[in-house]
Amino acid sequence: LCIMETCPSCSVTILSEQFSPNTTSDVAAGMLIPHTYPGTPIHVQKQWFKETFTYLFAISNSAEASEAGIHLVSGWQVFKNTPKEELPFWSDVVLGFRPMSKAELQKFPQHQFGQAFATLKCDCPPYLLWLEKRLKATGVQMYTRKVADLWELHSEYDIVVNCTGIGAHQLVGDKKLFPIRGQVLKVHAPWVKNFIRDGDGLTYIYPGIHRITLGGTREKENWSLSPDPGTSKDIFDRCCSLEPSLGGAQDIQVKVGLRPSRQCVRLQREVLSQGGVKLPVVHNYGHGAGGFSVHRGTAKEAACLVGECIAALQDSSSRAKL
Numbered sequence: 001l002c003i004m005e006t007c008p009s010c011s012v013t014i015l016s017e018q019f020s021p022n023t024t025s026d027v028a029a030g031m032l033i034p035h036t037y038p039g040t041p042i043h044v045q046k047q048w049f050k051e052t053f054t055y056l057f058a059i060s061n062s063a064e065a066s067e068a069g070i071h072l073v074s075g076w077q078v079f080k081n082t083p084k085e086e087l088p089f090w091s092d093v094v095l096g097f098r099p100m101s102k103a104e105l106q107k108f109p110q111h112q113f114g115q116a117f118a119t120l121k122c123d124c125p126p127y128l129l130w131l132e133k134r135l136k137a138t139g140v141q142m143y144t145r146k147v148a149d150l151w152e153l154h155s156e157y158d159i160v161v162n163c164t165g166i167g168a169h170q171l172v173g174d175k176k177l178f179p180i181r182g183q184v185l186k187v188h189a190p191w192v193k194n195f196i197r198d199g200d201g202l203t204y205i206y207p208g209i210h211r212i213t214l215g216g217t218r219e220k221e222n223w224s225l226s227p228d229p230g231t232s233k234d235i236f237d238r239c240c241s242l243e244p245s246l247g248g249a250q251d252i253q254v255k256v257g258l259r260p261s262r263q264c265v266r267l268q269r270e271v272l273s274q275g276g277v278k279l280p281v282v283h284n285y286g287h288g289a290g291g292f293s294v295h296r297g298t299a300k301e302a303a304c305l306v307g308e309c310i311a312a313l314q315d316s317s318s319r320a321k322l
Ligand SMILES: Cc1cc2nc3c(=O)[nH]c(=O)nc-3n(C[C@H](O)[C@H](O)[C@H](O)COP(=O)(O)OP(=O)(O)OC[C@H]3O[C@@H](n4cnc5c(N)ncnc54)[C@H](O)[C@@H]3O)c2cc1C
Pocket: 015, 016, 017, 018, 019, 023, 024, 025, 026, 027, 028, 029, 030, 031, 032, 033, 145, 146, 147, 148, 163, 164, 165, 166, 167, 168, 171, 181, 182, 183, 184, 216, 256, 257, 258, 259, 260, 284, 285, 286, 287, 288, 289, 290, 291, 292, 293, 294
């Protein structure tokens, strides 16, 4: 979508092995709370988050909000021990960030410090379908196809944009990319309206428009997509200890996804070259645990890189004519 917005004369085709509801993005809780990428300057991460927040906030205030699955949700991040960094870099992007009062903390007897704020949540499958609908409306073609090698695309396309998430491990052999397996439960408990996140990052309760996501797990280098029943029980027990009323939750579904993790998002132009033939590629993968939180900011940057590739192609074709 960002490419169509910045280069409306481009013809865009999407090739994907899987579409919604069978992607990692469908499993995500979709909360806008950034995760830090150690290899990226904080001011860049903040800009990505701000752009994403502003974009989704406008949708949440429009008549599209319900179809797009975007809503504002208030709640608490609670800590057993006061964190070193009381003000995270994103505190002035979310709304109404403040330390929790003593009265609020009484709800969490095992925690001694907390942050209250409102942020946005995407209900991921509806949001992905809403994006697909907008893509189709701009004339973008979408085909189910697994790409085994980027070179197989060179005769059909001028520029390739690689947004394959954890698939980039195999597709471009990126050894810096690894999975962090996450298992979550999606439950029906419409009386729970506020989010709760344990600051240790393991346990969270994120109410969406229709269902609540209960998390979670973080298992480095585990490639298994099979749900583990013991883990589901553990997640449920941990969430009930933060919000005991969840004991009455109904219709529990289990989902597993592999976070495409890296020191930093790979947001980069590369020109592949084989026997004198060149193929410009823009990479945009490796969003780890925070892809929803920064997706619009990173997509805008990737679209700028596509613009640079177009300028370079135009430059080399006008030189060839001279
Ligand atoms: C349990 C869990 C909870 C999460 N919660 C949050 C959250 O609350 N907030 C947040 O910001 N982030 C969250 N995330 C992180 C977020 O899900 C990811 O960062 C994000 O989904 C990555 O998106 P992506 O488009 O790069 O990858 P994907 O969604 O995996 O999309 C990649 C696409 O590329 C296709 N593909 C891959 N390889 C090939 C190939 N060779 N040829 C053709 N197509 C290919 C795939 O089929 C897929 O369609 C969570 C993740 C998990 C697992």
